[in-house]
Amino acid sequence: MATEDRTQDRSTPQAHDARxxxxxxxxELRAHLERKLLLGNRKADKHARGSNAGPTRLAMNTSLSELELQGMEARVAAAQAGPWKSWVEGRDFLGGSNFIQTGQGADRGEDIEMTGATVADFMAAVRQDLPRLIAEVRRLRGLLNRAN
Structure with missing residues (x-):
């Protein structure tokens, strides 16, 4: 009889509320994700109504130190020479796979195989964009220093 009871208990699902x-x-997951959100506008609560429903500006540290700029420059210098170009199968050519072409002509490096067009486009553009952004930050800092 005891054996039958144990068998019956195992086969009957126990009702419990996972809520x-x-x-x-x-x-906790939401709180963690909101703490990690570093920029942008968001509502205090997406379900909020009335005067408290407006966007809340999140704190963002936009300051780049010279050391951070030097680190970015070092990574750019260590990468294959540009320009980099994204090639997406079905959009730019037929057959084959998505890839990033690094460099041109004699400076052509190894292709970087990719699985997503959005990521490939972003990565290829960063190679050209990052040096320009670093130069712009330095130019603007120079103007601010002269004004002060």
Missing amino acids: PFLTAYYG
């Missing part, structure tokens, strides 16, 4: 666990879990 408290899931509510706590997703509450």
